[in-house]
Amino acid sequence: MLKQTPLNQRHRDANAKLVDFSGWEMPIHYGSQIEEHHTVRRDAGMFDVSHMLPVDLKGEGARDFLRRLVANNVDKLQSTGKALYTCMLHEGGGVVDDLIVYFLNESWFRLVVNAGCADKDLAWMETQRDALAPGLSLTPRRDLSMIAIQGPRAAEKLWQAMPGTQELAGPLKPFNAVVVGDMFVARTGYTGEDGFEIMLPNKAAPYFWMALLEAGVKPCGLGARDTLRLEAGMNLYGQDMDERTTPLESGLAWTVDLKSERDFIGKDALLRLPRDKQLVGLKLVDRGVLRNHQAVFTAAGPGEITSGSFSPTLNASIALARVPASVQPGDTVEVEIRDKRLKAVVVKYPFVRNGKALI
Amino acid sequence: MTIPANLKYAKSHEWARLEDDGTVTVGITHHAQDLLGDMVFVENPTVGRQLAAGEECAVVESVKAASDVYAPIAGEVVAANADVEGSPESINQDAYAAWMFRLKPANPADLDGLMDAAAYQAHVESEAH
Structure with a gap:
């Protein structure tokens, strides 16, 4: 039985072609993948990415734990809402997953991981947490849905769909996020265009989706998401890198901090392995x-x-x-x-x- | 979309139409293009090639995947549609107008071995389950 996101009925209403994606029933397209692709490059499209998993890391010493857990340097995260793209490695230097880390405060970071890796990632993070920082809590947020609104007109259409968002989210620079009421609004994406990824309570997601639809944001499937991210040169976990490859041979050297003294899981292997x-x-x-x-x-x-x-x-x-x-x-x-x-x-x-x- | 009654169909989702000059025009069905999605590449067999029934002879590729096209009956390729190679999306627009190639059948009676529209409809429905 495939898992469904809270937007499943919205996809059916829009005649989506639904497919099995990492155990989730997700829209691959709503008619034409190529048209959806062009919509995001030229106007504004939205993707249901609720299959991805936000995980809240809370407690004293969260930053120290992340210094060890991920390959990029979380010390780059100094202002509230700042986001960091990073890989999480195993001891051999292979990639357990790639993720985004958001800094909320010194005792609250939010990690967003891939759907297909979510169970494995949680188990891995819990094992590391138990060994390094047992006082920290890791909370999977399946109570949240996530919608990506992407394209050159994403911002103006989002303001139109959700009056009040412009004031708080308008000033956001790329790779920054802000909490707006019960929504978490991040200026991030996977398309190479301006846009937002918004996390909000599951119950609110279908209404938000309808508001975006009425503001002229077109539903786009995971097919278009894949061609958009490929054009944007963004890696896809499981294809461009996995547990058998290192970030250094996967075009992700820019996300790995080998300069600082900080020791992270997998660093020894990265320094040792041939490039x-x-x-x-x-x-x-x-x-x-x-x-x-x-x-x-x-x-x-x-x-x-x-x-x-x-x-x-x-x-x-x-x-x-x-x-x-x-x-x-x-x-x-x-x-x-x-x-x-x-x-x-x-x-x-x-x-x-x-x-x-x-x- | 209704399946045209004037065509014959192969299980591998090609359609075939007997022309007045005795040649047979071949394309892929609406159902096949619907499964594949937006077409971006077509490669037809070269004119003069001799095909056995069921032989892999052409390729269609959508954004999503590549799919082989099989000769519905045996024969010699007498024409290949360059327009459809230049505009693969024409198959999405009208799969029964966007023909791919024409065969001179080795044996015209072979067409009788293909499915009619009703049988093809039943075949599509059986594959959906």
Whole structure:
């Protein structure tokens, strides 16, 4: 039996095609994935991301615990509402999950983890908590729904849908959040556009969804969310990195703090392991579509596509691929598609930001 | 959408239409495009290729996934629709107008082995369960 979010009936009312996503019944699209993609690049779309799990970490010493638990440095979080993207590693340096950490105060941080990893993450965090800081509490917030409103017109339509939000959420800079009544409003997202991710009580979620709909925000499915995040060059856990890969070979070195003295779980392994692989962007030159797990052939040796799809914004096929560390942007490589080797070029990503093609 | 009564259908969701000149036009069904979603790539067989019944001969790819297209009957490819390769989304717009290729059947009677609209409807419903 698939789990349902509080917005399930709203999706059915909007003729969503529902699929099994990590055990949750979620909308893949509401008619056309490509139209939904363009809506987010050009106007404003909304995603039900209630399958993701907010976890509240509370108690004295929460920051110290996070200094050890995650690979990025939570000391970057100094102002209330500030958010940090980070990986949580195991001792071997593999990625347990990627998450966002919000700083509310010294005894309250909120972590938002992937749906497919939620149970594993909680168990991992509880084990670490028991060993390092047994006084801290970890509370999964299944009582909260989460809606992402994304696109160049997301802000104005949100103000329209929820009078009063503009005053508090309007001044938010990217990667900052504010509590507005019983809503938690973060200027974050997974699309490469301006927008918000809003957590609110489950009971309120369907009404909020309707208000956004009336303000002209279009429902968008997880299909569009995937092509949007790929164009934006954002990693997807389970594809671009997992427990068998490190953040350093997954394009996430910028999220790992190896400079400070701070010791975090997995740091020893990261310092020890060879750095012979990297994540690069690919753009297919020949006709076809790049897909996950296709083999890549480079002058420096073999690689593999970790996320590949069609880019509606570029009208071309793009991918993230793990290849030898010496491969450079501008290199031509080959990708095996149905027993044929097709030509692709290595590019710097992100591919698209704020509606504009970057390659 | 109703399934056109003037076409024949394969279990692998291709439609086939006998033309006046004896060739057979092939495409994928509305149901197939609905399962796949927004089409972004089509690769047709080359003209002159000899196909066995059920042979993988073309590919359609949506944003979501790639899918093989099979020859509904045996025959030689006599035409491939370049328009549909240039505009894969035309299959989403009207799957029965956006034909993919034409065959000269090895044996025209083979068409009788395909399903009619009613049988195809039942086949689609059985797959949904």
